Amino acid sequence: MSLRGFLIDLDGVIYTGGVQVPGAMETISWLRHEGYPFRFISNTTRRSRKSISLRLSAMNLDIPSEIIFTPAAAAAALVRQRGGSRISLLSTGDVHHDFEEAGLQQSLHDAEVVIVGDAGDNFTYQAMNRAFRLILEDVPFMALERDRYWMDEGGLSLSAGPFVAALEYATGRSAELVGKPSGSFFRMALDSMGLSPGECAMIGDDAVSDVQGAMDSGMAGFLVKTGKFRPEAPPLIARPPTAVLSSIAALPDYLQKSSQ
Ligand SMILES: [Mg+2]
Numbered sequence: 001m002s003l004r005g006f007l008i009d010l011d012g013v014i015y016t017g018g019v020q021v022p023g024a025m026e027t028i029s030w031l032r033h034e035g036y037p038f039r040f041i042s043n044t045t046r047r048s049r050k051s052i053s054l055r056l057s058a059m060n061l062d063i064p065s066e067i068i069f070t071p072a073a074a075a076a077a078l079v080r081q082r083g084g085s086r087i088s089l090l091s092t093g094d095v096h097h098d099f100e101e102a103g104l105q106q107s108l109h110d111a112e113v114v115i116v117g118d119a120g121d122n123f124t125y126q127a128m129n130r131a132f133r134l135i136l137e138d139v140p141f142m143a144l145e146r147d148r149y150w151m152d153e154g155g156l157s158l159s160a161g162p163f164v165a166a167l168e169y170a171t172g173r174s175a176e177l178v179g180k181p182s183g184s185f186f187r188m189a190l191d192s193m194g195l196s197p198g199e200c201a202m203i204g205d206d207a208v209s210d211v212q213g214a215m216d217s218g219m220a221g222f223l224v225k226t227g228k229f230r231p232e233a234p235p236l237i238a239r240p241p242t243a244v245l246s247s248i249a250a251l252p253d254y255l256q257k258s259s260q
Pocket of ligand 1: 009010012
């Protein structure tokens with residue numbers, strides 16, 4: 001296996017609950033030193049790219065927002081490409097900045113697309129019902145991610161997936177998935193490095209969205225045993241990961257050994 005570049009998940013790989021995973025910074029420095037290009041590809045839909053970059057710098061990680069790929073940034077680009085300008089966004093945090101920066105406006109009544117991310121406490125009955133009614137009126141429906149759950153500071157917590165599934169169930173319509181494991185999302189990050197899937201590995205803590213998704217797109221898939229990884233709950237995937245690492249700190253050793 002000759003790998004030339006990496007896509008790296010953030011939450012659960014680089015940090016968990018606001019704390020850097022031990023050795024993450026050293027691995028990133030090592031990748032830079034060895035000349036491996038990399039991009040961060042996150043299903044986080046609660047923060048804008050800029051605020052993710054700021055959060056990383058508070059953990060002593062210098063990651064410019066340009067190399068962070070999020071479903072919100074990808075969705076904003078897609079809506080613009082299709083000529084849209086008005087969105088109905090169900091989200092939390094400051095992720096709306098990524099849409100505003102792309103020139104998109106939020107509209108309650110004449111939205112051209114419904115976009116659902118992890119809205120946390122904003123997943124109220126009223127907000128879900130508003131989205132439900134728009135989708136029933138044939139407004140296209142995008143899901144920023146459809147992960148089942150994620151590791152929050154207080155424990156495993158519902159992600160956007162269960163709410164997207166509820167809207168699909170109620171309307172009989174299917175959401176267009178923008179985040180991982182969508183092949184076009186992986187490709188957007190790979191294209192920015194000028195690398196093909198066969199030259200890259202995805203490193204993540206989600207066996208489905210990260211590892212199986214990347215492998216289905218032709219990449220190698222490395223599962224780390226940090227973040228949401230649970231040994232007692234075998235992941236629901238068809239193929240085993242290319243490698244299972246104790247954490248991202250084990251990547252340099254793994255690459256050195258596998259190239260011998
Ligand atoms: Mg993760």
